[in-house]
Amino acid sequence: MDSDRSRTYPPQTALLYLELSVFWFALSFLWAGMITIVMQTLVLQMVGDAKKDLYLGWTLALGALVSTAVCLVVGTMSDRSRWRVGKRRPYILVGVLLSVPALLWLPSIATIPLLMLDFCLIQLWVNVATSPYQALMPDTVPKAKQGTASAYMGLGSLLGQLGGLVMCGLLIREPGGLTVIAMTFSVLLVVTMLFTLWRIPEQPALENPAPRTGLFETLLDSFRVNPREYPDFFWLIASRFVINMGFYTVTEFLLYYVRDTLRALDPQTTVAKIMIIATFSGLIGNFPAGILSDRISKKLVVYISSAITGVAALIFLLTSSISVALGAAFIFGAGFGAFQAVDWALATNLLPNRDEAKFMGVWHIAFTVPQVFAPLVGGIMAYIFNQSVAQGFGYRVVLFLVLVYLGTGTILLRPVRERVIAKG
Numbered sequence: 001m002d003s004d005r006s007r008t009y010p011p012q013t014a015l016l017y018l019e020l021s022v023f024w025f026a027l028s029f030l031w032a033g034m035i036t037i038v039m040q041t042l043v044l045q046m047v048g049d050a051k052k053d054l055y056l057g058w059t060l061a062l063g064a065l066v067s068t069a070v071c072l073v074v075g076t077m078s079d080r081s082r083w084r085v086g087k088r089r090p091y092i093l094v095g096v097l098l099s100v101p102a103l104l105w106l107p108s109i110a111t112i113p114l115l116m117l118d119f120c121l122i123q124l125w126v127n128v129a130t131s132p133y134q135a136l137m138p139d140t141v142p143k144a145k146q147g148t149a150s151a152y153m154g155l156g157s158l159l160g161q162l163g164g165l166v167m168c169g170l171l172i173r174e175p176g177g178l179t180v181i182a183m184t185f186s187v188l189l190v191v192t193m194l195f196t197l198w199r200i201p202e203q204p205a206l207e208n209p210a211p212r213t214g215l216f217e218t219l220l221d222s223f224r225v226n227p228r229e230y231p232d233f234f235w236l237i238a239s240r241f242v243i244n245m246g247f248y249t250v251t252e253f254l255l256y257y258v259r260d261t262l263r264a265l266d267p268q269t270t271v272a273k274i275m276i277i278a279t280f281s282g283l284i285g286n287f288p289a290g291i292l293s294d295r296i297s298k299k300l301v302v303y304i305s306s307a308i309t310g311v312a313a314l315i316f317l318l319t320s321s322i323s324v325a326l327g328a329a330f331i332f333g334a335g336f337g338a339f340q341a342v343d344w345a346l347a348t349n350l351l352p353n354r355d356e357a358k359f360m361g362v363w364h365i366a367f368t369v370p371q372v373f374a375p376l377v378g379g380i381m382a383y384i385f386n387q388s389v390a391q392g393f394g395y396r397v398v399l400f401l402v403l404v405y406l407g408t409g410t411i412l413l414r415p416v417r418e419r420v421i422a423k424g
Helices: 014-020 022-047 052-079 089-108 112-134 136-140 143-171 177-199 215-222 231-252 254-261 267-292 298-318 322-350 356-388 393-412
Strands: none
Touching: 014 022, 014 136, 014 143, 014 177, 022 052, 022 112, 022 143, 022 177, 022 231, 022 254, 022 267, 052 089, 052 112, 052 356, 089 112, 089 177, 112 136, 112 177, 112 356, 136 143, 136 322, 136 356, 143 177, 143 267, 143 322, 231 254, 231 298, 231 322, 231 356, 231 393, 254 267, 254 393, 267 298, 267 322, 298 322, 298 393, 356 393
16 A cells, blocks of 8 residues: 555655755765775775775775665664654754765875775765665655656766766866865765755654664664565665676776776776766666656666666777777766666665665665675776786676676566556
């Protein structure tokens, strides 16, 4: 039974969906620039060529593990909160404000242990805000409209990625550039957080019907999930997890692939070109996919987007030409844009009708944990084949893994049964 009928939602307008996506734009801006440009560049500067893959893998893995635990715990706390200003707002506010010192510390770090520590702090506080924020979508948008709203979230994500990559690509090698990057991340998060708190309506949570539990019981309940109770939702998580393994394998090793496999003379600029092209083509695929997902099978959109992305990965794997790689980036972006649009829609379609932030935190695992395993698996494979065959060959092996991930993720989606939502 759809609980939407028992809820009161604000008027459903394009402006509401756009406003919901503003903070997602800032988060995408942060993580695209941080993971794809900043972290890869800093690790390379600190340890050099020989061990960059391994240290990048461990650094990103530690941060993503922190992110996973925080999203589960804070999501559950948010669902049970009874704040007068709402269940989500206090966590969004505190998380963003406490992330600022960690971001501003980044330019002064010169060693891998401190880089790992600061990256974990950034993941900690940003994700204190992220998990409750993600629940604003099911809180404010009925399921019948979530495909369209998801397209706006995808738009925010793609534009954020473009902005973060362009800014970081242009500034990372400039004197004082990292300081400007850290300040921009901080200002953008604070401004979009304040905008979200101002514009997104949230009811007082004083009469929250969720169980009243102590801190220890809440912590335990954060990790108490039963896949048998919601099999379709957890099949979706498994599929999204594996597909994201493919996406993050591409993005987290993109700089090293361009530098060592394609032998680009200016790898940072080439990476920026690839990501800009992919983002623009992603915008082409995003809105049609999101809007269609309210009208046709969301699974079908995922199948098509994964196939398109797989074609692009195969071209990346086989080519040694930068021009061909730029063409593959266009194909990759179109598939990724369609996937991002329907990704939110399918998750909220299958989301249990209780503990929304907790289960969005569980769904978020399929976003964060691939950031743990993709660099670990990819880094080890790249290191082995770069050392045993030739420098740069390891990244072709890594791209073969991408094809395996995409195919496996598509197969795992097959058992999922979408909910049929009554229109009107």
